[in-house]
Amino acid sequence: MRFSGRELRDLTVAWLALGLAFTFFLDNGLATGLLRGEFPVGEAARTFVLSLLTVGVGFLLHELAHKVVAIRFGQVAEFRADYSMLALAVAAGLAGFLFAAPGAVYHGGRSITKRQNGLISLAGPVTNVLLVAAFFPLVFLDGLLGSVGGLGVVINALLAGFNMIPFGPLDGRKVLAWSKAVFAVSFAVCAGLAALALLGPGLAFG
Structure with missing residues (x-):
């Protein structure tokens, strides 16, 4: 299974952005601290790592599973991040809301059946x-x-x-x-x- 440079970049950016969004969502005191000029780096780092290991891994493997099966059925498949939606996810996390639409795996090539799709x-x-x-x-x-x-x-x-x-x-x-x-x-x-x-x-x- 191969990854283009753009796909690797999109996966990395989406993973980090989702980690950041969920960091603020899970610990809304961080956003309040930013407004007051007080940012607990240790607490933020712990929550960020926690988010990367859970939300990030869940998202990455979900998308890669789509890619693996699509390729098995003879499709050309790549993940594309939606940067505007990622920015919105981070903004939503800062505001205390949960929103995540990081992008999707797009596939195409020869015709596939409904079962394969x-x-x-x-x-x-x-x-x-x-x-x-x-x-x-x-x-x-x-x-x-x-x-x-x-x-x-x-x-x-x-x-x-x-x-x-x-x-x-x-x-x-x-x-x-x-x-x-x-x-x-x-x-x-x-x-x-x-x-x-x-x-x-x-x-x-x-």
Whole structure:
């Protein structure tokens, strides 16, 4: 699997921008501190690393999963960042809101079937579900690892659930267009995980 220079740049910028956006969202005291001219560097660095390891990894692997499956089906596929949306995500984080539309993997080439297109789309949410399982054991640890585990579970569960909504450009719409049965099962799993993540008290921070 090859990456162009532009794609590597876009992935890196999107990863860092999402990390920054979620840093401000998760710790809104940082934005207040900036306004007062007081910025706790140590606290900000910890939250930034936490965001990169959870939100960033969830986003990167979600998009790369789309790319891997698309290439397997003979497509040319590359990630393109949406810089205006990334700027909006950082601004939203500063304002205490959650917004993330960093870009997408675009693919094209020879004609593909609805099944293949559905599998390309399904690869992203499935990857997030697998990441939920990977992060979950860390929830029971103390300190930074526990925080990474808790936030990793919540973020990836929400990414899976959100992307399976059958609307607009989201993955769920393409999966539904391919197979109602596959959509029903995958949506139930992803939405169920998202609901559990939202209802789990204190899970995000271990």
